[in-house]
Every structure is written in structure tokens, then in C-alpha cells.
Amino acid sequence: MTVIRTSRSALDKGLADLALTLLLLSGDSDAAHDVHDTAEGEEQETPSRRVFLVTDVSRLTASEQANWLSAADQYVVLGGKNRVALKKGPIDDLCKQDGTASIRQIIRAFSQGDQA
Numbered sequence: 001m002t003v004i005r006t007s008r009s010a011l012d013k014g015l016a017d018l019a020l021t022l023l024l025l026s027g028d029s030d031a032a033h034d035v036h037d038t039a040e041g042e043e044q045e046t047p048s049r050r051v052f053l054v055t056d057v058s059r060l061t062a063s064e065q066a067n068w069l070s071a072a073d074q075y076v077v078l079g080g081k082n083r084v085a086l087k088k089g090p091i092d093d094l095c096k097q098d099g100t101a102s103i104r105q106i107i108r109a110f111s112q113g114d115q116a
Helices: 009-016 030-045 062-067 103-114
Strands: 021-026 049-054 074-079 084-090
Touching: 009 021, 009 049, 021 030, 021 103, 030 049, 030 103, 049 103, 074 103, 084 103
Parallel strands: 021 049
Antiparallel strands: 021 074, 074 084
């Protein structure tokens, strides 16, 4: 599990690897953890994808917060050599109507970054 609670070294390593598409999730809610756990399965299937759950957005720089994740229960897909936010929104966008994580929506989100 790549959960960023105190140290962001794993996140920094992921950000430095420009071959990766990153899915960043914020918050400590059940939905955020469920989406993270489901996305980790996709990460194992596709080595060029990484998912990170940032439980406290204060671990991000001011610029990262302004451009990527400013509050809890959000997601952003980062791709390309400039780490552009290619898709972002509320965690609920990555869930089914019953509130559980949707692998289909997660794959669609990742695919936005894969195209950068």
C-alpha cells in the first residue's frame, strides 16, 4: 500500500519517474481507501501506473495543493513530463452508485494520463 501519511519519499520517487502515470487520491475516508485498494490491483496489472493515497494534503507543497489536490476526497491523474493534471474530481467519480470503487472508472482515469 502506498499511503502517504508522514514521509512523501515514495511520492517524490513516483513524480520523478516520467514514464509513470500517477493517480493521487486525497483523504482518509472509507471511499478513498477503497478506491486506493482497488487501484492497486490495476497498478499490479500495468507497471506504468502508480496510485498514492495522501491522507493529509498538508504533505503536498502549496503549488501541488493549488494545482492537484486542495481538499480531502479528491483525485487527480498526472501524466507527461510536466506532470500535468489531466483529469481530476471528487473520489465519488471513481465509485459505483453503491459507493464502492469502480475498476472501470479507475481504468478510464488512468488512461487519461497514459495518453500524455
